[in-house]
Amino acid sequence: MYAIAIHGGAGAMPRDRLSPEAQQRLHAGLQSALDAGYAVLERGGSSLDAVTAAVRVLEDDPQFNAGRGAVLTRGGTVELDASIMDGRSLRAGAVASVRHVRNPVELARLVMEHSRHVLLVGSGAEEFALEHGMSLVANEYFRTEERARELAIVRAGSRVSELIPVPGGTVGAVALDRDGNLAAATSTGGMTNKRHGRVGDSPIIGAGTYARNGVCAVSATGHGEAFIRAVAAYHVCLSVEQRGLTLEQAVREVLHERIGALGARGGIIAIDARGNAVLEFTAEGMFRGCRDSRGRNEVALFRDP
Amino acid sequence: MSCGLTFRALRALLACLALASAGASAHASDERRIAIAVHGGAGVIAPAELTPEREASIRAALQAAVDAGYAVLEHGGSSLDAVTAAVRVLEDDPQFNAGRGAVLTHDGAAELDASIMDGHSLRAGAVAGVRHVKNPIELARLVMDKSPHVFLIGSGAEEFALAQGLTLVPNEYFRTPERERQLERAKQSERAGGAKTSATGTVGAVALDRDGNLAAATSTGGMTNKRHGRVGDSPIIGAGTYARNGVCAVSATGHGEYFIRLAVAHDICSLVAYRGLTLDEAVREVLHVKLQGLGGDGGVIALDGEGSIVMDFNSPGMFRAARDSSGRREIAIYRDR
Numbered sequence: 001m002y003a004i005a006i007h008g009g010a011g012a013m014p015r016d017r018l019s020p021e022a023q024q025r026l027h028a029g030l031q032s033a034l035d036a037g038y039a040v041l042e043r044g045g046s047s048l049d050a051v052t053a054a055v056r057v058l059e060d061d062p063q064f065n066a067g068r069g070a071v072l073t074r075g076g077t078v079e080l081d082a083s084i085m086d087g088r089s090l091r092a093g094a095v096a097s098v099r100h101v102r103n104p105v106e107l108a109r110l111v112m113e114h115s116r117h118v119l120l121v122g123s124g125a126e127e128f129a130l131e132h133g134m135s136l137v138a139n140e141y142f143r144t145e146e147r148a149r150e151l152a153i154v155r156a157g158s159r160v161s162e163l164i165p166v167p168g169g170t171v172g173a174v175a176l177d178r179d180g181n182l183a184a185a186t187s188t189g190g191m192t193n194k195r196h197g198r199v200g201d202s203p204i205i206g207a208g209t210y211a212r213n214g215v216c217a218v219s220a221t222g223h224g225e226a227f228i229r230a231v232a233a234y235h236v237c238l239s240v241e242q243r244g245l246t247l248e249q250a251v252r253e254v255l256h257e258r259i260g261a262l263g264a265r266g267g268i269i270a271i272d273a274r275g276n277a278v279l280e281f282t283a284e285g286m287f288r289g290c291r292d293s294r295g296r297n298e299v300a301l302f303r304d305p
Numbered sequence: 306m307s308c309g310l311t312f313r314a315l316r317a318l319l320a321c322l323a324l325a326s327a328g329a330s331a332h333a334s335d336e337r338r339i340a341i342a343v344h345g346g347a348g349v350i351a352p353a354e355l356t357p358e359r360e361a362s363i364r365a366a367l368q369a370a371v372d373a374g375y376a377v378l379e380h381g382g383s384s385l386d387a388v389t390a391a392v393r394v395l396e397d398d399p400q401f402n403a404g405r406g407a408v409l410t411h412d413g414a415a416e417l418d419a420s421i422m423d424g425h426s427l428r429a430g431a432v433a434g435v436r437h438v439k440n441p442i443e444l445a446r447l448v449m450d451k452s453p454h455v456f457l458i459g460s461g462a463e464e465f466a467l468a469q470g471l472t473l474v475p476n477e478y479f480r481t482p483e484r485e486r487q488l489e490r491a492k493q494s495e496r497a498g499g500a501k502t503s504a505t506g507t508v509g510a511v512a513l514d515r516d517g518n519l520a521a522a523t524s525t526g527g528m529t530n531k532r533h534g535r536v537g538d539s540p541i542i543g544a545g546t547y548a549r550n551g552v553c554a555v556s557a558t559g560h561g562e563y564f565i566r567l568a569v570a571h572d573i574c575s576l577v578a579y580r581g582l583t584l585d586e587a588v589r590e591v592l593h594v595k596l597q598g599l600g601g602d603g604g605v606i607a608l609d610g611e612g613s614i615v616m617d618f619n620s621p622g623m624f625r626a627a628r629d630s631s632g633r634r635e636i637a638i639y640r641d642r
């Protein structure tokens with residue numbers, strides 16, 4: 001049994017403002033990320049490689065708020081955060097506020113595998129990237145016309161959710177490989193018009209990302225501050241491990257009770273040790289997909305298909 | 306929040322009136338317990354290297370920090386104010402690895418991290434990689450109280466500090482000759498193929514106030530000779546710091562990477578909340594089973610909703626102190642003293 005689930009962010013997604021063509025493009029983007037990760041698992045690759053591959057596709061796709069096409073800060077630049085965790089060894093890597101790394105999830109992976117650290121931030125993370133042979137890109141690489149318009153609209157005082165047709169969000173993936181190893185990864189540009197230096201839950205192990213073999217792998221998206229305060233991703237795992245909840249119960253409780261109690265919304269994808277995937281959200285919609293060796297292969301954008 | 310403050314003010318007023326009418330000897334027997342614990346880092350100096358003068362000086366500093374926090378609680382102040390006050394004292398004391406006297410990075414600069422959490426509202430604030438904020442714990446508190454965010458890093462955190470009226474200090478303020486010598490030794494050891502870094506002296510505090518509110522705070526300079534941009538567990542909510550009313554408040558110190566991977570502070574609280582372990586059992590399981598199993602070392606101070614204090618570590622020692630309204634007063638460094 002092997003399986004993968006991905007998300008491309010949760011949020012307010014008024015269906016009527018998304019043209020059929022736009023919906024189709026999102027579907028296609030999600031499906032190709034899902035397939036990239038699944039292909040790794042199918043040929044016997046690791047869950048770590050699978051989540052890295054899936055997230056990389058989503059980072060490269062400008063429709064989503066990660067890598068190219070990430071949202072812009074108040075200063076009009078892009079600041080990216082990402083993390084990854086290996087459920088087998090409990091090793092983890094994360095980066096925050098990087099501005100010149102094409103695929104932040106790959107840098108998070110390098111931090112995990114080639115440093116003794118878990119979290120590197122800012123220019124220190126980029127120095128590490130250079131030392132490990134990554135070529136940096138100009139911040140301009142990440143900027144798209146659409147995000148520049150979005151920033152202008154938000155600065156003019158409107159809420160993104162009211163005006164922007166494609167609020168494609170934070171991306172993430174969770175996977176179980178043939179060897180029973182779980183892994184999770186998350187990558188984001190954060191919030192549109194965010195303050196320089198603001199870091200949400202995506203690069204925080206335990207908040208946006210967590211994985212532990214035999215228990216579950218989790219990637220979250222939504223109002224990052226609430227997910228940090230609720231230690232959301234780890235809380236899903238501990239509820240399965242320590243309280244005997246099913247994965248679905250654990251995910252629902254975190255979203256509806258813990259995150260809900262803080263007045264926030266979002267979504268979580270998770271996968272347990274038997275390959276059961278849960279894709280749950282309290283926002284209007286969540287761009288998501290899952291595929292497993294039992295034949296499940298789904299991509300969806302809204303609550304109703 | 307304003308309701309809470311008003312209630313507190315009213316309660317203080319009523320307490321004053323009661324005291325005035327009953328005379329100075331009146332003792333509110335139903336008064337709720339207050340408690341505070343502080344740490345100045347685990348992985349302390351080997352007993353042989355700790356001169357009597359140095360030990361006395363460290364003990365005095367721990368005493369001053371715990372007393373500063375306790376004074377806040379005694380006057381009816383909040384646990385948030387108490388942990389802030391205690392940590393500020395430790396940040397200002399160059400003997401500890403936080404604020405002035407923080408360890409130096411590989412580049413010879415101080416890069417500071419801190420976090421704070423309010424167990425009542427589950428609000429939290431944290432900063433990382435700041436180089437010019439005299440008391441990082443105060444900036445973490447400002448992030449919690451005055452921003453919609455939880456975590457701000459680097460120059461963005463410092464811009465926020467300026468916007469909030471904090472005065473910045475040059476990085477030189479934090480440097481001490483002793484930390485420069487430590488950095489030099491660490492680099493020599495690195496060149497000789499030995500340990501590249503060492504972690505000592507993170508500070509933290511946990512407190513319970515009269516209203517039953519728990520709070521936790523942690524502040525650090527990280528590891529000697531650390532890579533620019535490396536962030537440990539201290540500013541990570543759930544790893545180095547966590548507080549939830551009725552359950553527990555935790556501040557951790559040690560090899561930060563391991564504490565992040567195990568979400569140590571939150572895990573201790575969850576074992577208390579969901580598995581019904583006592584705080585002591587929960588701390589022991591996380592430190593001596595889970596953390597040790599992964600190869601990490603360090604310690605935690607923790608406090609539950611009833612005011613029970615646990616201070617434990619799997620390293621040679623931990624600078625620590627505790628004080629509560631039932632008369633407990635303790636300052637210790639090693640396991641037995």
